[in-house]
Amino acid sequence: MKWRLLDFLYPAICELCRKRLDHGRALCRSCANNLPRISEPFCKNCGEEFDGNLEEDFNCQNCLNLTHDFKFARAPLRGLENSFRLVHTLKYHRRFFVAADLAAFLQEAWEEDPRFREFEENCLIIPVPLYWRRQQWRHGNQAHELARELAALIEQPLSPALKRVRSTQTQTRLSRKERLSNLRGAFVIRKSQAKRLRGANVILIDDVFTTGATAHECTRILRHQGRVAKVAILTLVRG
Ligand SMILES: [Zn+2]
Numbered sequence: 001m002k003w004r005l006l007d008f009l010y011p012a013i014c015e016l017c018r019k020r021l022d023h024g025r026a027l028c029r030s031c032a033n034n035l036p037r038i039s040e041p042f043c044k045n046c047g048e049e050f051d052g053n054l055e056e057d058f059n060c061q062n063c064l065n066l067t068h069d070f071k072f073a074r075a076p077l078r079g080l081e082n083s084f085r086l087v088h089t090l091k092y093h094r095r096f097f098v099a100a101d102l103a104a105f106l107q108e109a110w111e112e113d114p115r116f117r118e119f120e121e122n123c124l125i126i127p128v129p130l131y132w133r134r135q136q137w138r139h140g141n142q143a144h145e146l147a148r149e150l151a152a153l154i155e156q157p158l159s160p161a162l163k164r165v166r167s168t169q170t171q172t173r174l175s176r177k178e179r180l181s182n183l184r185g186a187f188v189i190r191k192s193q194a195k196r197l198r199g200a201n202v203i204l205i206d207d208v209f210t211t212g213a214t215a216h217e218c219t220r221i222l223r224h225q226g227r228v229a230k231v232a233i234l235t236l237v238r239g
């Protein structure tokens with residue numbers, strides 16, 4: 001019923017090629033298949049893809065001298081134009097129905113990457129929160145929409161365990177170090193979720209992974225205040 005009404009108001013068309021859709025809400029099958037996936041070899045910490053065939057372990061330039069609190073970060077899509085267009089649609093155009101189709105890419109990574117098998121027991125899907133004022137302005141939180149759709153697809157529980165208590169200046173022009181200090185104290189654990197968190201294996205969901213500062217700070221709070229067992233990051237795009 002909900003979809004029928006939406007179909008009537010906005011006939012479903014592909015966000016990338018503008019073709020009319022007969023299934024799904026946002027992407028035609030060929031555009032979905034053509035989106036550039038991240039495949040081996042990629043960094044086992046931050047998910048950045050490397051060119052060529054590497055037989056041995058390699059050092060990722062992004063992760064050199066870095067320690068992450070999370071186990072690993074993984075993204076299904078490379079940070080190319082079309083991937084960013086979809087994120088942008090979801091984020092700024094209030095077209096949250098797009099999340100239903102985009103969560104299928106998160107599911108792909110969840111199913112393909114064996115490291116997620118360690119997260120299936122006692123799992124919680126947690127979105128990176130927005131500050132309420134920003135959320136109001138955007139009429140929702142893109143990470144929450146992605147997390148909700150993924151949780152339904154892989155049949156794992158969703159928990160809004162993190163809350164953003166402080167607005168942070170936009171991070172785009174900051175270095176990783178500046179981002180980290182910018183984020184200190186920005187997140188807290190929601191009291192109502194505290195019990196569920198203890199010992200949980202958390203999949204933290206966001207739209208884009210760039211320097212990992214947000215993921216790192218959320219993980220720190222989840223582990224030290226929420227006492228979760230471990231955290232993996234799953235984002236749509238590796239920016
Ligand atoms: Zn298309």
Ligand SMILES: [Zn+2]
Nearest residue numbers: 043046060063
């Ligand atoms: Zn890396």
